Amino acid sequence: MSVASARRRQALSRFWKDFGRQRTGVVGLAILVGAAVLAVIAPLFIDESVTNVVTAGGPKMAPPSLDYPFGTDESGRSILLMVWWGSRTSLLIGFLAALVSMLIGTVLGIAAGHFRGWISAVILRVTDWFLVLPSLVTALVLAAIMGGSTFTIIMAIGVTTWPSTARLIRAQTLAVEARPYIERSKALGAGHWHVTTRHVLPNVAPLLLASTTLEVASAIVTESTLAFLGVSANKTSWGTMLRGSYDWGAATAGAWWYILIPGLCIVAVVMAFTLCGRALEAVLNPRLRKAGA
């Protein structure tokens, strides 16, 4: 096994080197790590009370000052602290929704690619059906029916975004399963489980990573959109802050900081994910490498 592990280590270091060459990807990764670390360590410095309207003591809609570096909202809460605390909700929902989407997409994608015949046909028709559903509207309806909580928002986003992952994974599964060594493995008595988990999954994993990274970005945007449209988990997130700025007339009041700060946070994180995802794709997809991207 030492040969295999050595080869894996080698592959990993080659991957790192390739990734390191994608300068934009590195920048994106740095932003991401920064945002994630900040979100994780937030409870060491602040707690949920920064979003409590009753205890907020600041002036209403005050412009940035020394006390409130990013200004305050309509209830006198500090935008800086709210953005910081809200990043936890936004990132959590983004990651978990992408994870849900990835899990469903991978299982169904591999199943559709591995089992031919009617199983594949059924899965593909279901996938097509979900694909043509307007995902934002479906997510809105789902979240409205299930009521607002972090879990329901995650599920609403997750179950509406998996079809593209499923399609992608199925395509890759078909390509992998066409390779001769799969046939060899089958001839040696490998079952469905062995083939899919030992041979197909490791081969689609890199692509999955890239696609999931992009999926997180889209999930964060979807969460913000849902929150802006009024469906939220009743927790402060960047989306609910944007919604608040709209509801309380920040634009007419000239409170640019209330709109811009959460908006820029979303843009920065989403862009970081996209940069990372694109860099991963470029590194992992041999066809793109050949194209000289």
Add this chain to the structure above:
Amino acid sequence: MRKWLARLAVLGVALLVAGQGQAALAQDPAAGKKIVRVGATQAVDSMNPFQAVRLVSTSIHRWMYGFLTVPDSKTLKPSPDLAESWTPSEDGLTWTFKIRQTKWSDGRPVTAEDAAWTFNKIMSDDAAKTANGPAVENFESVTANGQDLIIKLKAPQASILENPIPIMPKHVWEKVTNIGEFSGDEYPSVTSGPYIAVEHKKDQYVKLKANPDYWRGAPKIDELQVVFYDNPAASVVGLKNGEIDLIGRLNPPEFEALKGDPNIVQWNQQGRRGAYLQINHGATTTDDKPVGDGHPALKDQKVRQALHWAIDKDKLVAEVQNGLAKPAHGSIVPPMYTDFFWEATGDTKVTYDPAKANQILDDAGYKKGADGIRTMPDGDRKLEFRFSIHTDTPIEDKLAEYLTGFFKEIGITLTTKKLDSSKFTEETGVTGLFDIAISGWSVNPDPEEVLATHLCSRRPTPAGEGGGTESFYCDETFEKLYQEQLKELDRPKRAELIKQMQERLYTDAPVITIYYTNDLEGYRKDRIKSITSVPEADGILYGASSFWPFYSLEAVESAPAQAEGGSNTGLIAGVVGAVVVIGLGAFFLTRRRKSVADDRE
């Protein structure tokens, strides 16, 4: 990435639709005509007064039709409208109204026959009961004799003089075969009031022209239009741009957005609406069987009172309503109605005192656990309540945030539950699936109806039909007082009984009134010369309980040929926006296809 295109396309279509909304009313106001355009953020539900329940529709009908009586614009006491005079019999059971000699807008005379037909229609046809069914519940019979209308009651009823039913022309409406399905869209309408409806475009506008033969004299303007907006922010922009001349029922943020415009008058007066928390104190149906899933702790009056002590109403007024409301130290009747308003004093008065609230809960045995949350005295169920509010109501969202903060200080957890309005009505009025819910009522000059919403008989039936309860309340004392006030024809004595009913609601706390919202409106003074509110000087313009403001209003003549292009700008902007968005979407899509071989084999 296809979904991105889909989303962008949706956005584009939305822009297109939004841009189109106001273009429909793009006609140029005819030169020299006096036209006043009123904005509304709800659309007319029906132009059939037997069916219409929305405020915008009932307001329009108030401008179109006469009633038996109308609240006096100064004192709000019942004063003659289509009924010139009235006399009750000795026992208070038979009322004779003398109907005024006047004409319908098609020239036919108005007779008591019209009024009798209107009431009998509602009494005999269930489909006609939608709008004003309860108002004839107590009517035994209604007959006409020339200009005399004779109403026989089942039991005495002081509020008969505040009857909310518009009198309809029999010769037009008796031809309608299915009153429940009829939308009332036949123009010009036949009316007896100051205005005649001439056009209605669903979800867009209603046009009314002045009735030249109105018995009080024709209105001072030629035309009144009601223009609908999808959202309040758009209506405020419409007022600023001069698309409309008046907009009522504003929320504080929109009202404040009008600040600083020299042409706009900000109308901020006492309102007729009380906002209250409805508490599930053990919801039951009319057969006294429990219904719903209310928290058991709320059955305890002490817990409800403790909640009341924990609410800082002054802070709510200042920060949720931006100071544009009045903290409530009474019950559901707002202070506008000086005759019937009751205010708590002395020992009964509940103020903001979390220490006292904690004390009450401690004494009643609701002990705090390790996490600071109280539990039931006889078990370990925590005091965790749900707070039901509507979706898309920022003010209620904010209120929920504050209440959550207040109740946390007394060891009670509050979680917000947002529901769309039909589900909200069902859960808080029929199925009882709530703990605490936001509610409110726009009270008429006679508060009988709002008091009736707390009667036993208003609870839902065992079959699950809502009776219009606002609290699932069923209290012997309250019922007795209600029956007494029905019979009491002496106004001051009746007011006294009504005040006792409010005190009962205040101390027993099935509802906790938090504030009375101000009436916030705005109008353009370069378009409206003068307008009188109800009550005069410090009352309501749009949504008032009489036709008076829009009858008395005087307009500035519209300038000839206003910029025609202005009205199309919205449409053009919408189309351009949509094209750009869709174009960008397509561009990104194709670009993406080129760069990353995404989902192809």
